[in-house]
Amino acid sequence: MADQAYSRPAVRGGAGRGGLRWFDPVAAALAGPALILMLIFLIGPMVVVILLSLTDYQLGAASLSFVGLHNYAEMFGDRTFQKSLANTLIYVGVVVPCSVLLGLGAALLIEADRRMRGFYRAVYFLPVMATLIAMAIVWEFMLHPQFGVVNLTLEAIGIPGQSWLQNPSLVLFTLCGIGIWQSIGFNMVLFMAGLTAIPSDLYEAASVDGANRALDRFRLVTWPMLGPVTLFVIVITSIRSFQVFDTVQVITKGGPNKASEVLLHTMYTEGFSFFRTGYAAALTVIFLLFVLALSALKVFVLDKRTHYA
Amino acid sequence: MNQELGPIASILRHVVLLFGALIMLSPFIVMIVTSLKPQSEILSADFTLWPKTWYAVENYRAALTSTPLLLYMLNGVIVTVAIFVLQVLVALPAAYALAKLRFRFRGLMFGAVLLCLLIPMHATAIPVYVLLFKLGLLNTYASLILPFAISVFGIFLMRQFFLTVPDDIIDAARIDGMSEFGIVWRVMLPTAVPAVIAFGIFSVVAHWNDYFWPLIAVGDRNLFTPPLGIAYFKLDEAGTNYGPLMAAATIAITPLVIGFLLAQRRFIEGITFTGMKS
Amino acid sequence: MSETDQQSSCAGHASRRGAVEIRGLTKSFGAVSVLKGVDLRIAPGEFVTILGPSGCGKSTLMRIVAGLERQDGGEILIDGGSVDEMRPSARDIAMVFQSYALYPHLTVRENIAVPLRMRELSAVQRLPGARLLSASARRAVREADRAVRDVAALLKIEPLLDRKPGQLSGGQKQRVALGRAMVRKPRVFLMDEPLSNLDAELRVHMRAEIAQLHRSLGVTFIYVTHDQAEAMTMSDRVVVMMNGMPLQIAPPEEIYDDPADLAVARFVGSPRINVLDGRVQGGGIAAAGVVLPLATGLADGTSVQVAIRPNRATLDPAVAAPRVSGRLVHRENLGSDLFLYVATEGSAEPLIVRQDPGIAGRLAVGEAAEVGLPVEHVYVFDAEGRRIALLASDARRRAHG
């Protein structure tokens, strides 16, 4: 036993003067699988998707040729893409402020008092984890023009019902409504985490300083402390909203007449229904640019809040 | 924030929150109530919370027999569990190496992890699809599982946790005769159980609910996961057959909802991670 | 493991295991040189303490001996064989950490059993359920159980065996950590400041217990501390380390009474030793206005430093000694001891004198005081701080001895 030679683990302190070895078998065995999978499923595909966007590749085709920026040129001239991008931006523009404000309101109201706090929190959070596809189908049923609960309720109080999902000028906002319904709870728990991080003696200090009304305390303590959290929540919700797909795919298929077409759905249709892989890759790149820009903002915000150690 | 509200403010709070709760819950209420009613009642012009005729058995039987819903559920379990197990097997050793070992390319690798955190799943779909196509793996369990075997978020999260484990324990384990892999599974994993559970909830919820990738990767009904199963259930026969459709939706969300009600805090914690990842 | 000649030097323990030899050990972290050539021979069964200020490289030395860190140069031999290429667990050593390093998810019993299970059971046998199938695994587990119980009995922690570390006090954790080290019956025990997380009272108590443990086990202990009381009370020999170099290796009394270096003299002893700047002058040393009759053989004008411990300096007029005059600036009465601080011309810091309350009881702050420096207790160091042998000291020793 005593004479068993060993390849020394890369213990802290490392290999001394010569610096660290080029190949460390222990580290390779531990981190290698993760690295390989990262290359195959994340980094590699990122590179490939950019390269593919410059080709005319169609899935199953024997060959492909380099077409430069042709896909992008075609895309920007395409009415579907224009509509799709505009719709996505509108969707984000509506869902983000509404769900962030409502999430903040829910968090503040729920945390304002102890009574039924757990119940409210659970109820508001439920939509976040319920399978969205299933709930989208329920929403579609609820929004049915004739016997949907929504119209029945509205008519009961004297408001005329609407063709929520058939009316081209309404359908996108209906989907926004479902998106808001699903995001409120998520934003709420993020805000709650932010609220509990506010030291309670700040409130006591504010009271001592004469901020007696709830509104004064909110302006003096809560809001300034919650500012960075809000920025963080806005960015996250923007990223999530940009990825809207499930509800569109299962309820409207982008219709009627592209009125609810969104980026990911266009990408899905082009790439996996028409198998125009190169063109779909170009759409992906555009989608990615938006998400990465938002992510960069998030990393920036996160860094400031030292979530990364 | 912990002081009690006055009586008027308190009532106001409840009024507002209860109204909100009603809206948040309405789809769930409608779903369950509808799943208990016969078609004639569902299509009638007045909505009642209480079914006049109980049709639960028929609806749920229809949901389970006219489509292999139980198989979809089983597929969901297989896929989510396999993904989670693989993610842990891959991520924990890597996280340990990144947190506690010094090796040449550690900084580079951690940089790659941070970079990959920014990549949304949808962006890699096309190349991964092409890759699986070339490998002939489309329409298999592997196509549903393998692309998610790597969770850079899992690596990142576990690394942050491992950083807090004292070095002395690791040294003690080395002196006690454990190998580096032994340390990962016998020392790091047990101390990281809460973090692994939270990550597990995050992962299971995300992949149980995922629709985008299964929609792309499988066409074979025997491989459908619950979201895909319901979507197709709605598409073909039950387009307007709302009773069974709502029954199927109820069944599909039940496992997660029960889990959530049992372990609220952990679920909220786990799903909040989505924010740091997506 | 062959018996080598080095063990003959420790005739008394020739049959025991645990001789450690450290040869020319060097270690750097980047540009910082932490160990600068450490040589140390430890006899089997010896209790050696490494004493030094924070950051001097004590832990680094221990970690290299344990195999947790790779040295840049030099070698480590245990019982004559090089262990440089052995993994930590193969070196047959045990280590007790300052933070105890208990596995938080295992009970005390399981914690103590870990080294045995790792050594006695194969990877397959360690799998859950394997014991049902393998008789040898069952036997090994039974033996480990017995060994754990024996150790627990010795350390009086039997009632704690089924608790988790989170439910233990600091002292109890310390005992469990000791138990985990003992159970494998190693040839060398390494302890890195094992008591520094305990409160003062418990520290004194555990000090005695560790010394007792050493006597009953009879194996080699290498003990790291920056607490001189621990070093002085427990060890056979003390290694005083500064800046990655052992300055003196000697039994505790010798470290205190016969320091080889001014840094050692300053580091050991409380309150601190009195140091005066001096200059060789006609066969003696001029310091603080007096000439001490100390023959160094050095040329006139060489600057030196003289030092005397507070308990050797005196205010007693009955003692015949050269006297330095000054003024009492502060008195510290600890009940048993009275410390008097006397400011003098030749020294920036006041001289400290430990005195019987009977003799200096009446002296008030502000009054003039004459500090006697009995020359037989004065150490002389050169400008670099190395001890200078005195020519007269031979005669002095003879007279005393």
Ligand SMILES: Nc1ncnc2c1ncn2[C@@H]1O[C@H](COP(=O)(O)OP(=O)(O)OP(=O)(O)O)[C@@H](O)[C@H]1O
């Ligand atoms: N892994 C490392 N990388 C870089 N420098 C290190 C490392 N480990 C130790 N050092 C440095 O080496 C020097 C000696 O450290 P060491 O831990 O041996 O000191 P020590 O004598 O044990 O001190 P203490 O009494 O505070 O425990 C210190 O200056 C420390 O900063």
Ligand SMILES: [Mg+2]
């Ligand atoms: Mg140390």
